Amino acid sequence: MTDDKEGIYKYLRTEKKFPLMWCPGCGNGVVLGSMLRAIDAIGLDKDQVAVVSGIGCSGRASTYVDFNTLHTTHGRALTFATGLKLARPEMTVLVVMGDGDALAIGGNHFIHSARRNMDITAIIYNNYIYGMTGGQFSPTTPLGMVASTARAGNIEASFDIVKLAGAAGASFVARGTTFQVDQLDELMEKAIRKKGFSVVDAITQCPPIYGRYNRLGSATDMLKWQEEHALEVEEAGGLSEEELKGKFLTGVFVDEEKPEYCEEYARLVSRVQEKGEG
């Protein structure tokens, strides 16, 4: 049985669904590993963890992990997760989605889940593209980048997941990359421990599709790009606009205490019941 394996292998369904369908060089494995290391560090009971995923390469992540897993329809992972969390508030519900899944078709559910602030952790595997379907541009594809549906360059401005989640009301928002794995591990652990809606924008590389369309090189080239352009938010404070140009920020952006939905709901129920008896 899997329980006597080492490290993250304890949590992988290796005798069932391996090999993975992810390409060699894909960053998704790193993000998944990071999530598992966080779960290991916290010491959660496998039976009390649920992983709900959407559609796309990131959506396949739920098949590979030994928890209560639910692979849902495109954009609706948060919806299913909301139902699951309400039915089983004591479970740890982790939601794995791609950038297109969470912000395009799932955009509505994303903003309302953040507003509702239910104790769910949303992990967005942000590779700036719709990888599985052949490379269409997504709401996070940067301006000017090439995609199968933007052959001469994307002319749409892209979402900043951190700003969107923060504005919608999430109580914990962070961004990490597949290059700075130690930071990502830390952010994952904080996000899962946080009581409230937590969002982790995990920047990951898609070399065969996004990378190829934009001539970004191999997986290592794309990771190098992350290394050169990621800047921790604490260090950005003292820098000039020139120095900040072209860079993106990582770290924790929002970490607030807000009323959590399931707790508020339980309180509502007991309040109404008391009134009934009075």
Add this chain to the structure above:
Amino acid sequence: PPHWYKPFEDNKTGIPPMANFGEGYRYHITGLTHDEMGFPTSKQDEIKASIERLFRKITLGLKDIQLYEYDMVDDADIVIVAYGCVARTAKQAVRNLRKKGIKVGLLRLITLWPFPGKALEPVIKKAKKLIVPEMNMGQIYREVLRVNAGRKEVVRLGRVDGELITPQEIEEVL
């Protein structure tokens, strides 16, 4: 025991018992074609078995799924086949026509799909003529024609102007 559990295992009814999340049975649910363990598969024999089980599950439950109602069809020469608000109109038309001595009955369809051909069979055998009033371009009429297979006369009464079909309209068709 948990490691023996097959969430999508076939059995007589085609309905495998379902464990709840969080009770010690860790399994995978997906919308992709899957095997008995619930994991996605592209193996042809597993996909075929899964689709056939789902089809059998529904077929075995048809008597609970296909709902309909007979109203005075036993001695009817003419039977109106209707559903929804038009069935209400038809009920009134049946009462009006019976008062005039015309033997008319109503088969009210409650479930439209899977189309309850079984409910239609005895009606086709006993009646001489069927009327199908609908507020559309004849979708259920086509199903009635198919089950009828040319045996009896089937008449369509369609109305697509946003207003209800009246009992008088049905009576005039007879």
